[in-house]
Amino acid sequence: MRSVTAFAPATVSNVGCGFDVLGFALESPGDEVMARAVDRGGVVIEDIAGDDGRLPFEPGRNTASVAAQAVLDRAGSRQGVALTVRKGLPLASGLGGSAASAAAAAVAVNALIGGGATPEVLIACALEGERVGAGSAHADNVAPAICGGLVLVRAANPPDVIRLPVPTGLTAVVVHPDLEIETAAARAILGDTVLLRDAVQQWANVGAFVDALHRRDFALLARTLEDVVAEPRRAALVPGLGEIKKAALASGALGCGLSGSGPAVFALCTSPNVAPAVAAAMRQASALATGGSPQVYISPVGSPGARIVA
Numbered sequence: 553m554r555s556v557t558a559f560a561p562a563t564v565s566n567v568g569c570g571f572d573v574l575g576f577a578l579e580s581p582g583d584e585v586m587a588r589a590v591d592r593g594g595v596v597i598e599d600i601a602g603d604d605g606r607l608p609f610e611p612g613r614n615t616a617s618v619a620a621q622a623v624l625d626r627a628g629s630r631q632g633v634a635l636t637v638r639k640g641l642p643l644a645s646g647l648g649g650s651a652a653s654a655a656a657a658a659v660a661v662n663a664l665i666g667g668g669a670t671p672e673v674l675i676a677c678a679l680e681g682e683r684v685g686a687g688s689a690h691a692d693n694v695a696p697a698i699c700g701g702l703v704l705v706r707a708a709n710p711p712d713v714i715r716l717p718v719p720t721g722l723t724a725v726v727v728h729p730d731l732e733i734e735t736a737a738a739r740a741i742l743g744d745t746v747l748l749r750d751a752v753q754q755w756a757n758v759g760a761f762v763d764a765l766h767r768r769d770f771a772l773l774a775r776t777l778e779d780v781v782a783e784p785r786r787a788a789l790v791p792g793l794g795e796i797k798k799a800a801l802a803s804g805a806l807g808c809g810l811s812g813s814g815p816a817v818f819a820l821c822t823s824p825n826v827a828p829a830v831a832a833a834m835r836q837a838s839a840l841a842t843g844g845s846p847q848v849y850i851s852p853v854g855s856p857g858a859r860i861v862a
Contacts, residue, residue: 555588556663560655560858561700562641562849563648564724565692565812568777569757575648575692576702578724579851581640583649584861585616585656587664590632595620602639612684615650616657619681623661626673631665642847644732646816648693654681655697659858674698674858675711688739693812700857704762718854719768721823725805726851727796727834730844731815733789738813742785750780770806770822777807777820790815792841799833808834820853 561582567574590596595617597609611617616637624631635657641649658677662669669677675691675698683689691708699713706712746754757776764773787793790810796817800808804826805819819834821827827850838846 555586556660556860557584557586557862558656558660558663558858559584559861560652560659560697561855562726563651563693563696564726564816564818565648566779566782566810567702567761567818568779568807568809569754569761570692570704571754571779571782572690572692573705573758574703574761575696575705576724576853577696577700577855577857578647578726578849579855580849583640583652583656584638585653585660586636586638586862587620587657587660588634588636589664590634592632593630595624595633595635598634598636600637600639603643606643607637607639615681615684616653617681618684619654619678620657620661622677622680623658623667623669623674624665626669626677627662627665627667629665629667633661633664642728642732644734645728646733646810646812646814647726647728648697648812650735651678651682651693651697654678655694655858657681659698659860663860671699672711672713675713676709679708679711688736696857698857701854702765716762717765719765719770722853723821723824723827724851724853725800725819725821725827725831725834726811726816726849727831727838728816728847728849729790729792729838729842730846731790731842733814735813738786738789742782746781753780773820774806777809779809782813783810786810786814790817792837793817795841796834796837799837800830803830803833805830824850824852
């Protein structure tokens with residue numbers, strides 16, 4: 553096998569109450585990475601498309617090549633690999649762009665060398681790329697990008713990922729305003745302390761969120777979709793966030809909040825029938841607040857993760 557192409561999807565992380573521990577995969581968009589076997593050793597990047605020339609070609613600075621090298625190192629392989637990265641995700645969007653490239657690269661290279669890496673190993677390798685791309689190795693984007701579905705990351709090192717049940721019909725709407733927010737900058741404004749009362753509320757929400765999924769209790773699920781730790785500090789980065797959330801709820805969403813560090817905003821709906829009205833309302837509110845042409849995605853929650861496409 554001389555070349556393999558893998559696709560990895562966009563992901564929503566935090567999911568309201570689950571800062572750095574909850575995430576789910578979207579059906580689309582996503583990134584593709586082609587890994588091609590070459591005679592020279594190591595990993596090189598041959599081409600990057602869809603990034604407007606902004607991503608680095610240096611192997612040690614690109615999330616895809618770092619993840620690819622981690623797979624080779626784990627397997628003890630000396631195979632040379634050339635990568636072609638096709639960005640389908642907007643940069644600095646809050647949709648796990650660096651995680652998607654890392655996940656696609658890890659899956660493609662593992663298949664190229666005939667490796668039998670487990671999902672946990674692939675997550676660990678992709679996290680090495682995420683560390684470079686996002687400034688820290690948190691797995692709430694990488695884990696759903698690899699595993700698909702809706703997951704809880706109990707620990708990132710070594711990866712301990714719990715796949716959660718997804719109630720039938722649960723649908724995500726994501727609106728990406730015409731803005732960019734760098735993950736590292738958004739994390740820097742959080743500080744390193746949390747009030748005890750906020751920590752207790754966040755823990756309670758996560759526990760109730762997991763219970764609501766298991767019992768398909770949408771009323772309880774709606775009550776859990778609140779972030780009292782990160783979103784209040786990041787809200788000012790997304791003009792009109794409050795109006796977008798109000799529009800989503802008024803149109804029938806269970807809850808709404810920042811996807812990752814933003815600027816993308818997600819909402820959860822009880823069914824795909826509710827989602828179009830929610831999407832239209834969120835798009836309109838976002839456009840009024842920020843101008844431009846917000847991108848909108850509607851996806852089942854529980855979509856597949858990274859996979860070979862060619």
